[in-house]
Amino acid sequence: NAGVTQTPKFQVLKTGQSMTLQCAQDMNHNSMYWYRQDPGMGLRLIYYSASEGTTDKGEVPNGYNVSRLNKREFSLRLESAAPSQTSVYFCASRGLAGGEQFFGPGTRLTVL
Amino acid sequence: QKEVEQDPGPLSVPEGAIVSLNCTYSNSAFQYFMWYRQYSRKGPELLMYTYSSGNKEDGRFTAQVDKSSKYISLFIRDSQPSDSATYLCAMSLNYGGSQGNLIFGKGTKLSVKP
Numbered sequence: 001n002a003g004v005t006q007t008p009k010f011q012v013l014k015t016g017q018s019m020t021l022q023c024a025q026d027m028n029h030n031s032m033y034w035y036r037q038d039p040g041m042g043l044r045l046i047y048y049s050a051s052e053g054t055t056d057k058g059e060v061p062n063g064y065n066v067s068r069l070n071k072r073e074f075s076l077r078l079e080s081a082a083p084s085q086t087s088v089y090f091c092a093s094r095g096l097a098g099g100e101q102f103f104g105p106g107t108r109l110t111v112l
Numbered sequence: 113q114k115e116v117e118q119d120p121g122p123l124s125v126p127e128g129a130i131v132s133l134n135c136t137y138s139n140s141a142f143q144y145f146m147w148y149r150q151y152s153r154k155g156p157e158l159l160m161y162t163y164s165s166g167n168k169e170d171g172r173f174t175a176q177v178d179k180s181s182k183y184i185s186l187f188i189r190d191s192q193p194s195d196s197a198t199y200l201c202a203m204s205l206n207y208g209g210s211q212g213n214l215i216f217g218k219g220t221k222l223s224v225k226p
Contacts, residue, residue: 042218099144103155
C-alpha cells in the first residue's frame with residue numbers, strides 16, 4: 001500500500017516549457033488535491049477533484065490545468081512555465097469517511 | 113485578515129520542554145480542526161484531528177479547540193529532538209465536497225535541542 005505517490009521528485013524547467021506532474025493514490029479515495037507550498041505562504045490549494053469526472057479551482061489556479069484521469073490518478077499541467085511557479089507541489093487525497101487528507105512526498109520544481 | 117493565522121516561529125526549545133503551538137481563525141463556521149507535522153523535505157502527515165470544541169489526547173500530544181475564542185492549540189509534552197519539524201494547523205467547514213477543503217495556517221517551525 002503505497003498511499004499517495006508523485007512523479008517526478010525534482011524538475012528544472014526553462015521559462016515557457018511545459019510539463020505534467022503526476023499523482024496516484026491506491027486508497028480508493030474519491031477526492032484529490034493539488035497544493036503548492038512556498039516559504040512564508042503555507043499550503044495553497046491550486047485545484048481539486050471532489051470525485052472522478054469533476055475538477056474545481058482552488059485559491060491559486062492561474063497558469064495550471066488538471067486532469068482527473070480516473071479514480072486513482074490526478075495530474076497537474078503547466079502549459080508555459082514561469083519563474084513564479086517555482087515551488088514545491090503536493091498532491092493529496094481524501095476518502096468519504098473523514099476530513100483527513102493524505103499527502104504525497106512532493107515535487108520540487110524550479111523554473112529558470 | 114487571513115482566515116487562519118499561525119505564528120511561523122521559529123521556536124526553539126530544550127529537550128523535555130512542554131511546547132505550545134497555536135492558531136487563530138476568523139470563520140466561526142469551521143468545525144473540523146487538524147494538526148499536521150511536516151519534516152524537512154517531506155509531505156505533511158496528520159498528527160491530530162478534532163471535531164468541534166474540546167480536547168483530544170494522543171500520547172505526548174494534546175489538541176485543544178476553543179470555538180468561542182476561535183483558537184486552537186497543540187501541546188507537546190516531554191518534547192524530543194525527533195519532534196523537530198514544521199507544524200501546520202488546518203481546518204474545514206465540513207468533511208464533504210468543497211466544504212471539506214482544508215484551510216491551512218502557514219506553519220510553525222519547531223526545533224527541539226538535545
